Amino acid sequence: MNVRAQLVMVFNLDKCIGCHACSISCKNIWTDRKGAEYMWWNNVETKPGVGYPKKWENQEKFKGGWLRENGKLRLRALGKGPTLFNMFFQPNMPKLEDYYEPFDFDYGNLYKAPTGSDQPVAEAFSQISGDRIDKITGGPNWDDDLSGSQLYAVEDSNLADNTLVSDYGRMFMQYLPRICNHCLNPACVASCPSRALYKRGEDGVVLVDQNVCKGWRFCTSACPYKKVYFNWQSGKAEKCIFCFPRTETGQCNACAHSCVGRIRHVGVLLYDADRVEEALLKPDDQLVAAHREVILDPHDPEVRESASRNGVTDQWLEAARKSPVYALVKEFAVALPLHPEFRTMPMAWYIPSLSPVISSGGDLHELADHGTFPLLEKMRAPISFLASLLSGGNEEIIADVIKKQIALRLFKRAGNIGQPIDDSILKNAGLDEAGANKLYRLFTIASYRERFIVPSQQREEQDSYQRKGSSGFGILKKTRGAK
Numbered sequence: 001m002n003v004r005a006q007l008v009m010v011f012n013l014d015k016c017i018g019c020h021a022c023s024i025s026c027k028n029i030w031t032d033r034k035g036a037e038y039m040w041w042n043n044v045e046t047k048p049g050v051g052y053p054k055k056w057e058n059q060e061k062f063k064g065g066w067l068r069e070n071g072k073l074r075l076r077a078l079g080k081g082p083t084l085f086n087m088f089f090q091p092n093m094p095k096l097e098d099y100y101e102p103f104d105f106d107y108g109n110l111y112k113a114p115t116g117s118d119q120p121v122a123e124a125f126s127q128i129s130g131d132r133i134d135k136i137t138g139g140p141n142w143d144d145d146l147s148g149s150q151l152y153a154v155e156d157s158n159l160a161d162n163t164l165v166s167d168y169g170r171m172f173m174q175y176l177p178r179i180c181n182h183c184l185n186p187a188c189v190a191s192c193p194s195r196a197l198y199k200r201g202e203d204g205v206v207l208v209d210q211n212v213c214k215g216w217r218f219c220t221s222a223c224p225y226k227k228v229y230f231n232w233q234s235g236k237a238e239k240c241i242f243c244f245p246r247t248e249t250g251q252c253n254a255c256a257h258s259c260v261g262r263i264r265h266v267g268v269l270l271y272d273a274d275r276v277e278e279a280l281l282k283p284d285d286q287l288v289a290a291h292r293e294v295i296l297d298p299h300d301p302e303v304r305e306s307a308s309r310n311g312v313t314d315q316w317l318e319a320a321r322k323s324p325v326y327a328l329v330k331e332f333a334v335a336l337p338l339h340p341e342f343r344t345m346p347m348a349w350y351i352p353s354l355s356p357v358i359s360s361g362g363d364l365h366e367l368a369d370h371g372t373f374p375l376l377e378k379m380r381a382p383i384s385f386l387a388s389l390l391s392g393g394n395e396e397i398i399a400d401v402i403k404k405q406i407a408l409r410l411f412k413r414a415g416n417i418g419q420p421i422d423d424s425i426l427k428n429a430g431l432d433e434a435g436a437n438k439l440y441r442l443f444t445i446a447s448y449r450e451r452f453i454v455p456s457q458q459r460e461e462q463d464s465y466q467r468k469g470s471s472g473f474g475i476l477k478k479t480r481g482a483k
């Protein structure tokens, strides 16, 4: 057992209202400068839709992530041959039109325009060339509010049931906030010929060393989530840094702090680095279970002892024990990794959306039907869609989570109107009363200090760590913080 600690974020998709407070707070702090105008380290896209950059999920096109081949993992597009060839040209990297041409408005004209018979306007101009843009044709969430429409939904590779696209009555829409997943097997780190990217030993955060980056852009191509960006001004790669200057002082990330919907939880997970590769070699539909197996019980004395040997401090072990993320990912198993089949083992986890709750099959009681849950396939947001997004196509895993959400709602509703709940509903969803109350608190009224349990780091301690760096398959030499 080789126990490591990782800072992790969980998103409850049911609660995201698409307000973009997270994106704006991130942009103001980290990417409000030349060359970074088009970058949204935190972005919120609308599903079903094409996302940002457009169609990022299509690995036939962008060739990101890992492939399972002859019992081994290999980067999809970057074998030995193409590596040399691609030093100066990345054929699979998204182009500016796949993101969008960043623009601003000439607000000064509203004040400076000469007096005339027309109202002055603030025209759009390109933040790259400075030229006027007559017609804006893209943005970081261009699909917003139209995502369910024929135009955009049909482009979403997760929506197998295209009949929905022609039937507005059945269409649905939800938001999907995204940051870098700070993966346990990061394709960005493995692909960098300069070793500029690394995974920090102390908290698992994946960073780019700006002094080492040579701008080869392999990382941008290799990341299947398209969460490494190329700064056209500096010629270097940039990405989400999980707000490490904040987390090191025990504060949660700016995106999580500003989240209006309170959909985010941040905490520590302990995991076994020696089991990452084995887990990633499982077939797609077994990957979620394999991911969960890699995550260890922070209450287990053997796990704690092994973690201590690797330099995890008592403060971090305590945080791991209280971690809201552990409760959601492992204890209740309601949070799932985004596209596990990309095989980077992402460490941002998502609770699938239950809403809109009314299905063509009826209301929640009918859906639960004394704990038999017979009508899940008639949910408005199709189980197959959520499975494609969050479980490598395994519909059973999604159904298990949805059952818990339905049972929880019925349980609390019954409590609120003073009626007993049918026991079989909680039981068949894998919950008991104490568990349902704990989960309800996490889903709804958990305070700041319950949603975010981020242990601070003391540099002096980090420097004396025995921690070997880590984490995951194929990157041992690319992790800093090692002794």
Ligand code: SF4
Binding pocket: 179, 180, 181, 182, 183, 185, 186, 187, 188, 189, 206, 222, 223, 224, 225, 226, 227, 228, 239, 344
């Ligand atoms: S999502 Fe994973 S592969 Fe992509 S940049 Fe982040 S750590 Fe790297």
Ligand code: SF4
Binding pocket: 015, 016, 017, 018, 019, 020, 021, 022, 023, 044, 175, 177, 258, 259, 260, 261, 262, 263
């Ligand atoms: S701030 Fe929260 S609720 Fe608003 S878009 Fe971001 S994740 Fe969603």
